[in-house]
Amino acid sequence: MSDLAAPASQSQSAFARIFYRPPFVGLLAFFIVLVVQALGHTVMIVMESFFGEEYIYQSAFVMGLVGAIMLFIGMRSANEVTATWLGFWAGTFLWTGWVEFSFVWSGNVLNVPDLMDPSKPGEITTKAEYLVMMSSIGIMFATLAYFTLNKETKCNFFLWFQRNAGLRTGKPNPANERNFAAITALETIYVVWFFYLMLLFMYDETILGEHHPVTYALFVGNVFWSVFLFLRLIKFWRVTTAIRYGIPTAIICWNTIEIAGRWHLLNEFWEKPSEYGLEMTVITVVVVASALLAVRTPTDQKSTLTQQELAARRA
Numbered sequence: 001m002s003d004l005a006a007p008a009s010q011s012q013s014a015f016a017r018i019f020y021r022p023p024f025v026g027l028l029a030f031f032i033v034l035v036v037q038a039l040g041h042t043v044m045i046v047m048e049s050f051f052g053e054e055y056i057y058q059s060a061f062v063m064g065l066v067g068a069i070m071l072f073i074g075m076r077s078a079n080e081v082t083a084t085w086l087g088f089w090a091g092t093f094l095w096t097g098w099v100e101f102s103f104v105w106s107g108n109v110l111n112v113p114d115l116m117d118p119s120k121p122g123e124i125t126t127k128a129e130y131l132v133m134m135s136s137i138g139i140m141f142a143t144l145a146y147f148t149l150n151k152e153t154k155c156n157f158f159l160w161f162q163r164n165a166g167l168r169t170g171k172p173n174p175a176n177e178r179n180f181a182a183i184t185a186l187e188t189i190y191v192v193w194f195f196y197l198m199l200l201f202m203y204d205e206t207i208l209g210e211h212h213p214v215t216y217a218l219f220v221g222n223v224f225w226s227v228f229l230f231l232r233l234i235k236f237w238r239v240t241t242a243i244r245y246g247i248p249t250a251i252i253c254w255n256t257i258e259i260a261g262r263w264h265l266l267n268e269f270w271e272k273p274s275e276y277g278l279e280m281t282v283i284t285v286v287v288v289a290s291a292l293l294a295v296r297t298p299t300d301q302k303s304t305l306t307q308q309e310l311a312a313r314r315a
Helices: 002-019 024-076 080-109 128-149 156-164 180-203 213-233 239-262 277-295 302-314
Strands: 124-126
Touching: 024 080, 024 180, 024 213, 024 239, 024 277, 080 128, 080 180, 080 239, 080 277, 124 180, 128 156, 128 180, 180 213, 180 239, 213 239
Parallel strands: none
Antiparallel strands: none
């Protein structure tokens, strides 16, 4: 019995030494979050096609409800890795189900027309729901003011502002207990929301336009920013920190893909599930398998692996 357990233990230890350390910890988080951005577009298109106008909002409500249940389970979980991943999926389902489809509903009720491409008759440049979404910028900035000034924040971005702009509102409470599912869900929703609005206002011809010199400069800046964040991410040991850092990193990188797609520099096949059904199915299966693997990743393997390596050297 012990002879059988030893090889299994050695195999698990070898797996841990390879995949539970940099760069794989950060790469796994980055891959899942990045691909989910594409799948979000696919899911919306499939839902609109499959359920039609009669049941689309009911299905969107159910999707958001699933996200709320995930959030509830995650907020009760004592496992930081599980709670963090459930927070990410909860935020994703809540955003797609309750937020995005609320803009779809508003656009339809208000009869907001899609923005058409003047150079390509019949081709939609920006859908009505995204034009409606632009009206939410005031709500985002109003609530963002609270998060920026919150003394309990652990976000490096907000802490940088507080430190350099003299915006500290007091010392954080050492007894304040962080709920990682809630933090990750809110981070996911806010980062997606912020960059949606950034792109929409950047594309607006009355502000910049997709071919404005400033837009090109922002694209180049976004590429360098993505690379900088990615290089930091792949050095992470702690999986939960990697997830929470990987969310903005992958979404910022996704902006580069979105802009390139807007310029027709690549084929946005994730928006054509009827043409690329097999490819999207394979990608979905891979993401699900990666997510299951990620949930089982130990919280922090650095000290454990270091001890194992030291013990192996002594032996």
